Amino acid sequence: MEAESTVRSCSIVLIDDDTVVHFIFGRLISHYCPHITFQCFSSASEVLELLKSKLLSVELIILDVNMPHMNGWAFLSELSRLELSNPVCMLSSSDDSRDVAKAKSFPTVENYFVKPLDREKIEQIIGVLDRIR
């Protein structure tokens, strides 16, 4: 992502360190709901910086859990510490109940999806988006 000083605005931001997930997400969205705008990031801290400096405006964040440097949990904690209330959907390859419970403990988390993404989950994500709008 090149640095821009203008505010970027989109409906959904995906944060995942695996670029294959970016690709899958992008393909599914442009196939099933081409009107939705989105951006993909590999680094949670980069998104946090953009949100903090209000250079990014987003309706819904899709967040991976297991990432190097700053993982999903650290990102959520930082969000709440900074009193940013962007709604979040978790997207993880873990279906461990401890992870699901932990996600629920954050008030900004709307839903928890287990990878892989498919049509049904994309529709659910859009459902969340419609609900919060």
Place this chain on the structure above:
Amino acid sequence: MEGTLNILCLEDSTDDFGLINHHLKKANIDYLSRRVESREEFIQALNETTVDIVLSDHSLPQFNSLDALTMVRRNNPGLPFILVTGAVSEEFAVNCLKLGADDYVLKKNLKDLPQVIENAVRARAEESRKARMAADLARRNEELAKLNKELDSFVYSVSHNLRAPLRSVLGLLNLTRMEEDMETIRSYHDLMEKSIRKLDENLAEILDYSRNCAQELKIEQVDIEAVTMDTFEKLMFMPGFDKLEKVTSFDQRIPYHGDSYRLSVILNNLISNAVKYRDLKKTKQVLRIEAVVHKNELRLEISDNGIGIQDGQLPKLFRMFSRATDQSEGVGLGLYIVKEAVDVLKGEISVASKAGEGTTFTLRIPNYD
């Protein structure tokens, strides 16, 4: 009873002390006895000499058996203590036992003393053996609990790391179902291959880790240059490997003896890191390997001009599942395995790095000559 029994007698009467010795000798007990009669002498004897058992008269000038018993129990709870006394009431004797005396013998029954001593010493030895076993058991329990916890977190992280690329493959499979165009489907295949390779790499790391834990050290003469070249060969097809300029120097005038498997694990991880984290912004990407064998150790320096490591990440670099960069593709086991292997070899590893400039690993590994 084993060895000579060191007996401390708190006794003001030399006649009674003589009688006690007489009965012990008669019973063929292997012992050394020492008589003290004041509080000061008693404390000094306990502190400065070996005492295996205390025989205490009841009443002495300025000191009595209850004080002596309290003192012994406070400082040495496992030391046998037997009251050897003239006439005392039954009640008093029972009270003494309650306070921790092992037994009591009336002076008119001194012939029973050897047996009483033997019983007390044996009971105490058994007690301390049990206490040692209990402590040992508690320590092992603690170790196991710690291992279990580590294993739990290991299984959690590993399964997660294995599932992530698998889930990506599943996601890509879903995509191929909605595509008709062969070209697009082929591009999905390429991405699947990438994920599967990642999975394979993760498994290889876990295997390295478990082999490093399980395999005994095998010491033989090792040609460092040959191990390095083998490693290069193994990494030949890694993307970017051919882009890296390799500068090597090996000084092996003194032969190195060590474990070639561990050494290759170390080299493999450090070199593949240099490939993975090479700095694409630099026109020349360089890997330097310098090995010098000394009589007592091998010094190995592996440096690159790659993207480097941020200061904050350095302290946790060698931890299990630590991933220092957002670019990281692995599970965070590589440098942990390196550290484990270096530990098995009883060596040392240190790292110096500057973000944007490069990283240098310095290793000192004993020469098992």
